[in-house]
Amino acid sequence: MLELAILGLLGEQELHGYEIRRRLRDELGLFSNVSFGSLYPALSRLERSGAVETAEESGPGVSSAPIPMTGSLSGERAALRARRATGGRGRRARKVYRITEEGRRQFAQLLDNERDAAADDARSFGLRLAFARYLPPHARLRLLERRRAQLAQRLEDARAAAAAAERPLDLYARSVVEHAAESAERDISWLDRLIDAERTDDLGTPLVNMEGHN
Amino acid sequence: MLELAILGLLGEQELHGYEIRRRLRDELGLFSNVSFGSLYPALSRLERSGAVETAEESGPGVSSAPIPMTGSLSGERAALRARRATGGRGRRARKVYRITEEGRRQFAQLLDNERDAAADDARSFGLRLAFARYLPPHARLRLLERRRAQLAQRLEDARAAAAAAERPLDLYARSVVEHAAESAERDISWLDRLIDAERTDDLGTPLVNMEGHN
DNA sequence: GTCATCATGTAAGCCGTTACATGATTGC
DNA sequence: GCAATCATGTAACGGCTTACATGATGAC
Numbered sequence: 001m002l003e004l005a006i007l008g009l010l011g012e013q014e015l016h017g018y019e020i021r022r023r024l025r026d027e028l029g030l031f032s033n034v035s036f037g038s039l040y041p042a043l044s045r046l047e048r049s050g051a052v053e054t055a056e057e058s059g060p061g062v063s064s065a066p067i068p069m070t071g072s073l074s075g076e077r078a079a080l081r082a083r084r085a086t087g088g089r090g091r092r093a094r095k096v097y098r099i100t101e102e103g104r105r106q107f108a109q110l111l112d113n114e115r116d117a118a119a120d121d122a123r124s125f126g127l128r129l130a131f132a133r134y135l136p137p138h139a140r141l142r143l144l145e146r147r148r149a150q151l152a153q154r155l156e157d158a159r160a161a162a163a164a165a166e167r168p169l170d171l172y173a174r175s176v177v178e179h180a181a182e183s184a185e186r187d188i189s190w191l192d193r194l195i196d197a198e199r200t201d202d203l204g205t206p207l208v209n210m211e212g213h214n
Numbered sequence: 215m216l217e218l219a220i221l222g223l224l225g226e227q228e229l230h231g232y233e234i235r236r237r238l239r240d241e242l243g244l245f246s247n248v249s250f251g252s253l254y255p256a257l258s259r260l261e262r263s264g265a266v267e268t269a270e271e272s273g274p275g276v277s278s279a280p281i282p283m284t285g286s287l288s289g290e291r292a293a294l295r296a297r298r299a300t301g302g303r304g305r306r307a308r309k310v311y312r313i314t315e316e317g318r319r320q321f322a323q324l325l326d327n328e329r330d331a332a333a334d335d336a337r338s339f340g341l342r343l344a345f346a347r348y349l350p351p352h353a354r355l356r357l358l359e360r361r362r363a364q365l366a367q368r369l370e371d372a373r374a375a376a377a378a379a380e381r382p383l384d385l386y387a388r389s390v391v392e393h394a395a396e397s398a399e400r401d402i403s404w405l406d407r408l409i410d411a412e413r414t415d416d417l418g419t420p421l422v423n424m425e426g427h428n
Numbered sequence: 429g430t431c432a433t434c435a436t437g438t439a440a441g442c443c444g445t446t447a448c449a450t451g452a453t454t455g456c
Numbered sequence: 457g458c459a460a461t462c463a464t465g466t467a468a469c470g471g472c473t474t475a476c477a478t479g480a481t482g483a484c
Contacts, residue, residue: 002443018463026375028387029394032334032368038444040465092452092463120246126394132386154246161240172346173242179404180243180340183397190393216471232435252472254437306435306480431484438477445470453462 001116001124002042003051005031007099007107008131010052016094017043030127043097051103055096112139120150141198148191155184215330215338216256217265219244221313221321222345224266230308231257244341257311265317269310326353334364355412362405369398 005028009020021039024031046052099107110116111131116124125147132140158181169177219242223234235253238245260266313321324330325345330338339361346354372395383391 016463017465026371027379027383027391029368029372029391035445036464037446037466042443044465092450094463126390130387130390133384154243157240158243165241169241170347173344175408176340176344177241177243179401183400186397186400187393194389230435231437249473250436251438251474256471258437306478308435429484432482434479434481436478438475440473440475442473443471445468447466447468449464449466451463454460456457456459 001127002031002034002038003046004107004110004131005127006039006042006046006097007051007103007110008127008134010097010099011104011107011131011134014055014096014098016096018094020097028130030123030130043095046103047097049102049106050100051106052097052099055098056093108134111135117143118146120154137198137201141195144191144195144198148188148195151184151188151191155181155188215341216245216248216252217260218321218324218345219341220253220256220260220311221265221317221324222341222348224311224313225318225321225345225348228269228310228312230310232308234311242344244337244344257309260317261311263316263320264314265320266311266313269312270307322348325349331357332360334368351412351415355409358405358409358412362402362409365398365402365405369395369402 005024006020009015009023015023017036017039020043021034021036024034043052047054111128111134117128125143128135128143132143135143158177162177168174219238220234223229223237229237231250231253234257235248235250238248257266261268325342325348331342339357342349342357346357349357372391376391382388
């Protein structure tokens with residue numbers, strides 16, 4: 001899931017780890033606070049699997065200033081050089097990640113993976129919907145409808161359970177349960193609006209904009 | 215967290231594992247689908263730590279029919295005996311769990327634990343609120359107000375981030391973000407109602423009903 | 429006969445967290 | 457001189473999931 005989110009962000013532009021975290025938190029609200037302890041290892045895995053490439057802080061337009069590797073540098077020297085790479089002053093050198101074609105393939109696969117997408121999980125759904133523009137229209141619709149069905153099912157089950165309960169819940173538990181039910185109802189009508197929009201859109205613009213590269 | 219939920223349910227009545235799962239899922243909607251792979255080990259841990267005691271399927275009124283342990287029984291025989299314990303017919307023998315005084319102590323501690331309760335997590339909050347009747351009024355208020363502050367903060371941050379963004383999100387991402395913001399707003403006003411009720415209640419009935427045993 | 433439900437458990441693994449380690453720059 | 461922010465990483469651990477193992481009963 002984290003890897004899906006990372007690849008999704010990198011699909012639009014290259015970013016360094018720290019910034020990926022910021023966007024996930026501030027802009028998308030997904031993964032409200034991914035820890036570095038999971039983010040950096042995830043980036044390493046993606047690099048190892050060929051989904052992303054790194055460049056050592058490529059300033060805009062100066063992406064290919066080759067820094068000759070003179071063999072074994074001591075840690076101190078490497079750090080110094082890295083510091084220089086940022087432009088001479090400021091922060092520690094960033095490692096900028098760029099998605100590869102292989103990465104886009106992996107992303108598409110993760111995004112539309114039946115297994116994961118079927119998970120009855122708000123976070124997974126939110127993440128997938130946030131990147132739904134990369135999904136072909138039918139998959140998008142499927143995503144929305146599946147989520148709707150899950151919520152409707154849960155609502156129905158909750159009502160059946162409440163009706164069958166031998167004794168009622170106390171004030172607080174009831175408040176939690178009822179609020180959850182109301183939220184689910186609102187989510188369902190939100191989904192209905194999205195599904196509607198999806199369907200009318202489909203008629204107007206068949207199979208357009210399936211590539212989301214900027 | 216699971217242990218908190220289990221102890222909360224057992225605080226009202228004794229239950230067996232399968233039933234605990236059912237209630238969590240159907241009645242409270244919390245832990246939408248706890249797996250047995252985490253439920254049963256949790257129950258074992260609680261038993262080891264003295265928070266719960268087990269009784270082998272005590273039918274109503276026939277709780278103390280002692281089954282003499284004749285030493286080493288083969289698996290088959292043990293199973294047969296276990297089957298008998300249910301009343302002669304029907305399902306496999308249940309292991310009924312009952313909370314102990316030590317368990318109530320642990321529960322109170324878990325429920326009001328600063329560290330865990332501060333977690334900015336909807337599930338944790340929902341769980342705690344569902345069992346808020348076991349909390350002293352001031353702790354209850356603190357729980358509600360902390361959650362309110364967290365949501366308000368997140369909303370504010372999201373707005374600031376949206377305003378500062380260099381380029382706007384696409385249709386789908388925007389939909390996710392906006393829906394999340396609306397949900398947060400509704401959650402906040404729900405919390406406001408609860409906080410209000412808490413405050414007016416406090417004036418009317420000071421320090422009543424702090425024990426929730428049925 | 430075989431599927432769903434009730435009932436309990438173990439083993440392996442995933443996905444994340446916290447805590448630790450390091451280090452520069454900017455602002456108070 | 458100290459805290460906050462930017463920036464990257466490792467190590468240990470936690471908590472939950474899936475898959476596996478077992479077995480009875482009742483309904484179709």
